[in-house]
Amino acid sequence: MTTATATAVRRTPRRRPRAGGGQRRAPYLFLAPFLVLFAVFTMAPIVLAVYSSFFQTRRSGLGFGGEGEVVFAGLDNYVRALSNDGFVAGFGRMLGYGVVQVPVMLGLALVLALLFDTALVRWKPFFQLSVFMPYAVPSVVAALIWGFLYQPRVSPIVEGLRSVGWDVSFLSPDVVLWSLANVAVWSVTGVNMVILFSALQSVPREIYEAARIDGASELRTALSIKIPMIMPSLTLTFLFSIIGTMQLFNEPMTMRAVTSNISGDYTPNMAIFQATTLGGDVNLGSAMAVVLGLVIFVLSLVVQGVSRRRNGADR
Amino acid sequence: MARSSRLLAATSVVVGAALALTACSSSSDDSGGDTGAAGPVTLEFWGWATGLEDAVALWNEENPDIQVDFFRMTGDDGDKIPAAIDNGTAPDVVQMSVHSIPSHVIANRLTDLTEYVGDLEDDFTEASWANVTFDGSTYAVPQDFGPNALMYRSDIFEQHGLTVPTTWDEYLETARALKAADPNLYIAQMSPNETGYWIADVWQNEGSWFGIDGDAWTVDVNDEASKEVAERWQTLLDEDLVKVVDMWTPEYWAEINAGTIATINYAAWFPAMLEANAADLAGSWSVAPSPVSEAGSTAAGAGDSSVDVIPTGTEDVAQAAQFLTWLNTSDESLDILVGENSMFPAALSGLQSDALHQPNEYFGGQVVNDVFAEAAENVPASWVDGPVYDLVQDNIKDQFAKVGNGAQTFEQALDAAAEYARTQLEQQGLNVK
Numbered sequence: 001m002t003t004a005t006a007t008a009v010r011r012t013p014r015r016r017p018r019a020g021g022g023q024r025r026a027p028y029l030f031l032a033p034f035l036v037l038f039a040v041f042t043m044a045p046i047v048l049a050v051y052s053s054f055f056q057t058r059r060s061g062l063g064f065g066g067e068g069e070v071v072f073a074g075l076d077n078y079v080r081a082l083s084n085d086g087f088v089a090g091f092g093r094m095l096g097y098g099v100v101q102v103p104v105m106l107g108l109a110l111v112l113a114l115l116f117d118t119a120l121v122r123w124k125p126f127f128q129l130s131v132f133m134p135y136a137v138p139s140v141v142a143a144l145i146w147g148f149l150y151q152p153r154v155s156p157i158v159e160g161l162r163s164v165g166w167d168v169s170f171l172s173p174d175v176v177l178w179s180l181a182n183v184a185v186w187s188v189t190g191v192n193m194v195i196l197f198s199a200l201q202s203v204p205r206e207i208y209e210a211a212r213i214d215g216a217s218e219l220r221t222a223l224s225i226k227i228p229m230i231m232p233s234l235t236l237t238f239l240f241s242i243i244g245t246m247q248l249f250n251e252p253m254t255m256r257a258v259t260s261n262i263s264g265d266y267t268p269n270m271a272i273f274q275a276t277t278l279g280g281d282v283n284l285g286s287a288m289a290v291v292l293g294l295v296i297f298v299l300s301l302v303v304q305g306v307s308r309r310r311n312g313a314d315r
Numbered sequence: 316m317a318r319s320s321r322l323l324a325a326t327s328v329v330v331g332a333a334l335a336l337t338a339c340s341s342s343s344d345d346s347g348g349d350t351g352a353a354g355p356v357t358l359e360f361w362g363w364a365t366g367l368e369d370a371v372a373l374w375n376e377e378n379p380d381i382q383v384d385f386f387r388m389t390g391d392d393g394d395k396i397p398a399a400i401d402n403g404t405a406p407d408v409v410q411m412s413v414h415s416i417p418s419h420v421i422a423n424r425l426t427d428l429t430e431y432v433g434d435l436e437d438d439f440t441e442a443s444w445a446n447v448t449f450d451g452s453t454y455a456v457p458q459d460f461g462p463n464a465l466m467y468r469s470d471i472f473e474q475h476g477l478t479v480p481t482t483w484d485e486y487l488e489t490a491r492a493l494k495a496a497d498p499n500l501y502i503a504q505m506s507p508n509e510t511g512y513w514i515a516d517v518w519q520n521e522g523s524w525f526g527i528d529g530d531a532w533t534v535d536v537n538d539e540a541s542k543e544v545a546e547r548w549q550t551l552l553d554e555d556l557v558k559v560v561d562m563w564t565p566e567y568w569a570e571i572n573a574g575t576i577a578t579i580n581y582a583a584w585f586p587a588m589l590e591a592n593a594a595d596l597a598g599s600w601s602v603a604p605s606p607v608s609e610a611g612s613t614a615a616g617a618g619d620s621s622v623d624v625i626p627t628g629t630e631d632v633a634q635a636a637q638f639l640t641w642l643n644t645s646d647e648s649l650d651i652l653v654g655e656n657s658m659f660p661a662a663l664s665g666l667q668s669d670a671l672h673q674p675n676e677y678f679g680g681q682v683v684n685d686v687f688a689e690a691a692e693n694v695p696a697s698w699v700d701g702p703v704y705d706l707v708q709d710n711i712k713d714q715f716a717k718v719g720n721g722a723q724t725f726e727q728a729l730d731a732a733a734e735y736a737r738t739q740l741e742q743q744g745l746n747v748k
Contacts, residue, residue, distance in 0.1 A: 059744040061530040063421030063702055064450055068744075080742065153569040173720055258564045260507035260716035264709040277394060278705035279739065280418055 046293075053077050053286035077287035086265030086274075087288055091295065093177060094267055098245035101181040106237060108185065109192035114222050116193075117200040128197070132190035139187060143254035146183045151258055171259040180262075183251050188244070192237045199233035200226055235307040239300055246296050249273070268292045356631045357382045358638060361392070362410035364459065364621065366656030370648045374641060381634045383408075396626075400424040405626040407635050413446045413622045416454050417525075417702040421743070426625040429453045431636035438644045442518075443661040445696035447622055450527055455622035456639040457661035461582030462690035463515045463616040464683075466589065468577045469601040471500065479603045483547055486606045490556040493577055504576050505552060506562035507715035510708050511582065515616030516544045518698045520608060524736070525701030531746035532701055534736045536711075537729035540697075543608070545725035552718070552725075559719040568592045580605050582618045583659040583687035590677040597676070602683040604690060615690035617698075620661065659687065666691055703739040710735045 056073035081087055112131055116124055134142065149155045150170035152162075161168050170179045203226065211221045227234070249269040256262045264278070265271035272292065276285035360371065360383050371385040386406065393412075397419070399405040411419075419425050429452045436444050443457040467479060475496040480486040490502035506512065517523070522540025526533035535541070551557045558576060560567050570576055571593050579585065589600065605615055623643065625635045642648050644662045652658040654670030665671065666688045674680045701707070714728035723731075740747045 057744070059421060061746050062450060062527060062532060063743065063745045064452070065427075068421070068423070148565060151564060151566040153573070154565040173716075173722070256508075258561060258566070260561050260712055260719065263713040263716070274706070274709060278709055279703065280397065280422060281742075284742075 049286040049289050052283055053290050054283075056283050073283070077284050078291065080284055081288045081291055084265075084271070084288075086263065087268060087271040090265055090268045090271050094246055094248060097177055097181055097248070098242060100178070101184055102238065102241040102245060104181075105185045105189050106192060106234070106241060109189045109237070110196055110227070110234070112189070112193045113196035113200055114226060116197055117226070118218055118222075128194070131193055134187050134189075135191040137187065139183075139250040140254045142183055142187050143251040146179070146186070147255045147258040150179055171261055173261045176255075176259060176261045180248075180251055180255060183255075184244075184248075188241070192241070195237055196230060196233055199230040203229045231307070231310075235303065238307075239303050242299055242303060243296055246292065246299070268295075355380045355382065356634050357384055358408055358631060358635050359384050359386065359406035360408040360638075361386045361388050361396075361406045362408075362623070363388045363392075364410060364652065364656070364658055366652045366658065367410075369655070370642060370651045373647060373651065374638060378638075381631075381638060383638055397422070397424065400626040400628065403628050405628060407629040407631060408623055408625055408639060410458060410621050410623050411455075413443075413455070413457070413620050414700045414704045414708075416447065416622065416624070417449060417700050418704060419624070420449065420454055421702045421745070424627055425454045426627055426629060426632055427452050427454060428456070428625060428632075428636055431633060432456055432640060435640060435644060438663060439661050440663060440666070440691050440694065441696040442617060442691075442694035442698065443620065446620070446698065446700065449699075455624045456636075456643050458621045458623050458643050459584070459658050460620045460661040460691055461511075461584055461618045461659065462687055462694050463519070463580055463582055463605050463618065464686045464690050465603045465605050466579045466581065466586065466600055467603065468574065468596075468599050469679075470599045471574065471577050479601075480606045481604070482610050483606045483608055487547070487550060487556075490551060491554070494554075494556055499575055501556060501558040501576055502551070503557050503578050503580065504562070504567070504570065505548065505557040505559050505715075505719060506567070507559070507719045508712055509562035510711055510715075511618035512580070513544070513711070513715070514698075515580070515582070515618045516548075517541050517616075518694065519605065519614050519616030520544055521614070521695045521697040523697050523699045524704070524707060525699045527699060528748050531748040532740055533748050534701075534733050534740065536707065536733035536736050537726075541729055542726060545729055549725045572596065580616075583684070583691070586675065586677065586683055587657060598679045600678050601681055602678060602686045604686055613689075613693045614695055615693045617691075617694045622661075659684070659691075661691075663692075701736070701740070702743060702745065703736060706739050707732060707736045 054072060054074065054077070055070050056076060057068040058071050059068040116128060137145075149157050152158050152169070158168060158170065169175065207225060207229075208221060211225055216224070247269055248267045252262050252266045253270060253273075256264075256266075264274045268288070269292070272285050272288045275281050275288060279285075358381065360367075362385065368385055368387070371383045375382050388410070396405065396409055396411065400419075401422075401424070416425065433453050435456065439457050440460065443460050447453055447455040447457055465479070471477075471493075472479065475493065477489055477492055480489045486502065493500045493502055514524075517540060520540040520543055522535065522538060522544070524534070524536050526535050548557075552559075558570060560570055571589075572595065574596075579589070586600075586602075590597070604613070607614055623639050625632055625639070629635060643660075644664065646664060646668070649660055649662060649665040649668055650670055653660050653665050653668055660666060660668075660671070671684045671688060672682050673684070675683045711728070711732045714723070714732050715725075717723045718725055718728050737747055
């Protein structure tokens, strides 16, 4: 009896460390596939880009008959990137675009989400699906569709407006940026609406009830309760929208096929594509990509910092 | 680093090829065949011209020792080529745009073919051969060519009692007459996004974007030859005689189909596109030689054309060159490519072939290739591509967009593009004069 208890007692502490070790290792085992993929497909390219941004291929004469010499160039590629008018102007365009497109799109998404959250709208699933549907259309296809709708002679919209005496030109140099913004608004309002809507759904209903008992109107409830309650989701969608803006590539690249008013370096990403694919200068492209990455990083930090301070003040 | 990885890639290609060779030669030993250094080889060939499959099949039938494995390129496959060559996984033979040659040569991606195909010079038109030869070395074999001629709406010309212009001065007069007859009519369109028009006009004027002077590149984007063309286009634009519309867009084809554009001075491969996109206009078009600067001249312009190259790292260069020579100069091959698949050939023998000179139903039974073939032989050998061609072309498109909007003149656009080209060449570390 006593021996049996003794062995049982002795056996347990011996087994425990083994079981504990397995438990401690398990998370890493489950994480391993992610970590490997993360290292290979996220970290390695970044490291490679940073590395390659410090080198240059030097050639001489006509450049024929030699392989060219790869030399360390210090910050030269960064100087070239930042003195590249097109690349820098691309940031300007994207900032202007973002300042207009992001608030308009998020405002629209927020209003729609609030409408769907109240009892105002009937056939909710139908409308929700309709608003969300454009997101399912690939951005290239969206740009093709809108590119068609913007073109004189073939677009029912342009021709329709023309027949009532309004001669619009959606693809003229001053307007084309906003025509692009319209494509983005059409594409991503729905998905942002869904995110904001689900945040609204998770707000406890008792709060609304309390507000109603206090005599708050629907508008008052929306402004003073709903929007502050979903602030974290709003910050998140705002952040994603800014990142999306800075990375704009598919839509302008596709629309370029229908209008020459979108230059080859219209957005920072297009300038990178131009430098690497057309110019064959991977080193310069890497430097540009690092610059773009840093700008997005800094913008993200600013947005997060501001929103955190605001949330803190509210509390 | 780039060099060592390239070396590694090259080594692995050599090892792979050696293994393949051993495998092949052992099998040929079994059959008691010859055992020369040039055993049976299999070449991989990437291309896009229609009919290449048929030509390759014929070659494979006749050449058991040099088998060709054809892969049809589509869409953006061309973008894969530089990476494929740099990593040693490129095919043995590739079709590419002629304008890409210099940028690939300076990146050491193309085999110097001078000793293999150098004596083919007399088989090709002067201009197409000049395009594959740089600084005395030949890097490609010309495949097709795109000489210009004037496609015009004979019905519109007839309706307004106009004659077909033979000089650019007459062209301008005709443009004015058309405009006077019907304000909705334009003699042509100006397409900022299509440099082919521009290149052809400059080329006809014996101009070029680049040149080679000793061991330095010259930038000729805004030289006299180009400025003359710029002046002509500026007049057409200022007087609203050309319609500003980007090419290849639905809007462009809508304009063509609506009959607002009366002439298209464009390449030999365009009639097929016209037929495909404006079928209703069958019988309304005719073809005449392009107008020229001075009466009596026969100079013609040309735009894009394609060539076949042999990437570096290919083992069987001699066999690949042998195949390319056959593909692009032999009657057997040209009959297939030209006759059944309406490629416009760069080879002189192809220009003479009966297959090329057939009546074209879309053009009311006119033998339009009579005009294009004559133009092909009259394209000056002046055009030289440069290592930053793609960038410069992109820049010119952006500059011309501003011209189309009235924000600057053609001349300003050319000066800006020339400045851009010079900077790009210098940044590549190349000599520029």
